[in-house]
């Protein structure tokens with residue numbers, strides 16, 4: 001194992017996930033989803049805690065792993081979460097109930113992200129997590145930039161897309177979309193941004209207030 005791989009394994013291994021998150025993670029894997037890694041989940045919780053996030057929107061609920069980490073980070077936050085698969089939303093709903101999250105802290109919305117997002121209020125969210133259809137990542141981040149408040153943060157897991165983004169020989173549509181996004185954000189003066197190699201990559205951008 002390379003030094004980098006052993007660092008990432010260690011960073012994942014030291015995270016202690018709650019029983020509810022562990023159950024949601026195994027349900028995600030049964031669905032064939034790719035939930036945020038433990039280290040990346042812990043990082044989401046830090047973002048939520050550090051910003052004292054009150055309103056969070058998550059695009060791509062899955063079985064609830066990332067949502068649980070965000071809710072754990074900021075215990076006064078309300079999570080709006082969107083997914084087009086009723087089975088995933090039902091599993092996440094169960095995971096939130098298992099974790100004892102009151103329904104007043106949750107808004108679960110079913111439907112295609114790009115349709116649902118057009119109905120959401122702009123400048124309203126402290127954190128927007130983009131983790132739905134990778135083929136639509138650019139359009140989804142455009143919506144996220146509209147929804148997040150000045151000073152708020154947009155987070156994009158899987159931004160290195162299985163290591164393909166860093167490999168110039170990989171030019172498939174999804175890799176190209178992530179690469180374009182990462183490079184445009186790095187060059188933008190409207191945001192403060194960073195690309196962390198945590199998990200499968202976490203693109204972080206805060207809108208200048």
Ligand SMILES: C[S@@+](CC[C@H](N)C(=O)[O-])C[C@H]1O[C@@H](n2cnc3c(N)ncnc32)[C@H](O)[C@@H]1O
Pocket residue numbers: 028033034035036059060061062063064065066067082083084085088111112113114131132133136
């Ligand atoms: C990678 S999984 C999300 C994992 C989750 N964020 C976590 O870490 O636990 C992606 C999710 O996005 C949903 N999804 C994919 N395309 C979508 C779309 N166009 N609209 C809404 N949801 C979508 C899938 O059903 C799936 O549950």
